[in-house]
Amino acid sequence: MILALLTGLSAATVSLETEASVEVETVVVVTRADGAPMGGATVRVYYRPDLVGQREQAIGITDARGRIAWTPTHSGIARIQAADQARSLRVAPRGAPEGTLGLLITVAAMSLLLAGYGAWRPRAR
Amino acid sequence: MRSGHPGPATRAIAIAGIVPAVLFVPGHALATGGLPGLAGGVLVGALAGVPAARAEWRSGPLPPGVSARLVEVTGGLVVGATLGPLATTPGKLLAVVAALGAVGAAVSRWGVSAQRALLALAAGGLALALGSSAAPVGPWTLLEPRWEAARQGAGIGLVLGALLAAVGFGAWCGTPWIPGVAGRRPFAAVGIAALAGLVALVEVAWRAEAAAEAPVAPSSAGALAATLLALSAGGAIAGRAGGWSRRVLGMAIATAWFAGPARGIGPWFWCVLLPVAIASPLAMRPGPGRWLAGATGLGIALCWPGIPATPGDAAIAALTGVAGFWVVATGRLLDRRVA
Numbered sequence: 221m222i223l224a225l226l227t228g229l230s231a232a233t234v235s236l237e238t239e240a241s242v243e244v245e246t247v248v249v250v251t252r253a254d255g256a257p258m259g260g261a262t263v264r265v266y267y268r269p270d271l272v273g274q275r276e277q278a279i280g281i282t283d284a285r286g287r288i289a290w291t292p293t294h295s296g297i298a299r300i301q302a303a304d305q306a307r308s309l310r311v312a313p314r315g316a317p318e319g320t321l322g323l324l325i326t327v328a329a330m331s332l333l334l335a336g337y338g339a340w341r342p343r344a345r
Numbered sequence: 346m347r348s349g350h351p352g353p354a355t356r357a358i359a360i361a362g363i364v365p366a367v368l369f370v371p372g373h374a375l376a377t378g379g380l381p382g383l384a385g386g387v388l389v390g391a392l393a394g395v396p397a398a399r400a401e402w403r404s405g406p407l408p409p410g411v412s413a414r415l416v417e418v419t420g421g422l423v424v425g426a427t428l429g430p431l432a433t434t435p436g437k438l439l440a441v442v443a444a445l446g447a448v449g450a451a452v453s454r455w456g457v458s459a460q461r462a463l464l465a466l467a468a469g470g471l472a473l474a475l476g477s478s479a480a481p482v483g484p485w486t487l488l489e490p491r492w493e494a495a496r497q498g499a500g501i502g503l504v505l506g507a508l509l510a511a512v513g514f515g516a517w518c519g520t521p522w523i524p525g526v527a528g529r530r531p532f533a534a535v536g537i538a539a540l541a542g543l544v545a546l547v548e549v550a551w552r553a554e555a556a557a558e559a560p561v562a563p564s565s566a567g568a569l570a571a572t573l574l575a576l577s578a579g580g581a582i583a584g585r586a587g588g589w590s591r592r593v594l595g596m597a598i599a600t601a602w603f604a605g606p607a608r609g610i611g612p613w614f615w616c617v618l619l620p621v622a623i624a625s626p627l628a629m630r631p632g633p634g635r636w637l638a639g640a641t642g643l644g645i646a647l648c649w650p651g652i653p654a655t656p657g658d659a660a661i662a663a664l665t666g667v668a669g670f671w672v673v674a675t676g677r678l679l680d681r682r683v684a
Contacts, residue, residue: 268486268559269559270559271486271487271559272491272493272494273489273491273493273494295485295486296485296486296489296554297486297553297554297557297558297559298557308556308557308558309557310482310554310555310557312482313483313485316483316485317485317489319489319490320380320485320488320489320490323380323381323384323488323490324380324488324547326384327380327383327384327387327539327543328540328543330384330387330388330391330536330539331387331536331537331539331540331543332536332540333536334387334391334532334533334535334536334539335532335533335536335537335539335540336536337529337532337533337536338529338530338531338532338533338534338535338536338537339529339533339536340529
């Protein structure tokens with residue numbers, strides 16, 4: 221029971237003041253399980269966690285109010301790690317990435333072209 | 346139809362193999378590396394797979410007896426590897442086996458029209474999955490081209506290209522050869538399979554982005570689509586000439602195998618055992634098939650999934666390959682004795 225109590229007390233909650241958007245500053249707030257701010261917690265973010273191209277960014281250490289400013293540098297899936305807690309979130313992009321959109325359209329066009337050419341039956345003359 | 350030709354089953358293997366490979370292979374490079382893998386697969390399929398399929402068609406049938414059993418065994422394993430991970434409880438396993446039996450009987454009786462109905466339902470399932478997961482966020486994280494994953498992406502592309510080429514071998518069978526029309530079937534097969542893969546990939550990426558987590562569990566609609574595709578493949582295999590019940594029994598055993606002991610060997614099956622099984626009959630004869638087999642070998646080397654995590658998984662992967670080989674070998678021996 222003592223162990224459970226200690227675990228409960230040490231568990232932190234990670235939240236954001238505003239929705240995360242790329243290159244827009246927001247504030248990460250770290251609180252204890254009882255709602256008290258957790259100062260001195262190291263906060264870092266992983267962009268594309270557990271995927272190819274994962275990037276790690278150290279945000280810093282929270283102040284006495286359990287807060288620290290963060291400006292996301294990459295859009296997409298991310299994970300914030302603070303003390304013993306992690307929170308998954310999505311960083312909104314400014315717009316659809318041009319390279320991805322271009323490749324997506326190209327693959328769709330190639331597939332449609334092949335399917336259409338294969339399915340087209342020329343009329344017998 | 347040319348009796349005993351592997352065409353129907355190879356087409357079914359490829360159709361069933363591509364979408365589940367995108368959806369279910371854990372940590373698959375196609376999703377983590379973005380779109381380049383799929384784009385590479387379409388290019389390999391169109392530029393190498395289709396010409397190789399057509400050249401193979403012109404140069405005559407594959408060696409008799411070599412491929413029929415091999416394709417039956419490979420097809421059964423593909424169906425099992427697709428359905429097994431979905432049969433998470435004994436009740437689901439029973440339902441899947443019952444569905445296999447029903448589809449096998451239906452395709453034996455009504456032929457292609459039953460298969461078309463299944464494929465149409467599967468397309469509806471994929472569209473439903475895409476529609477239900479289209480939250481107001483972009484599916485960009487998993488679709489983002491990651492060139493540092495180019496090695497894995499190229500490997501998956503080559504393997505997928507080989508699978509798409511196997512689809513092209515559908516031109517061997519089915520309706521009688523009509524110059525100028527049936528010759529286009531490999532193109533259609535590559536295009537449709539690539540579209541299915543693209544829809545599945547976008548759906549997975551969209552759901553991951555909405556949940557802010559990757560990898561994500563398969564959606565129920567996506568799993569339904571994969572099940573229907575696998576059942577369609579199973580129907581094509583069961584519906585070949587001869588009795589269908591034995592083949593359905595084999596697929597049920599394969600499903601139980603992948604639902605239980607072989608649950609952890611997914612990447613090994615999709616990235617190594619399956620391409621080897623598809624490429625080996627091509628390598629047995631001179632001509633463009635050997636180039637295709639070589640490309641598949643290169644793909645396997647590039648997307649090598651590494652040594653299995655546990656000795657048990659390694660043993661089960663080896664056992665799957667060895668058992669498949671012996672089933673093919675003894676089947677050929679029995680066929681020769683009967684002949």
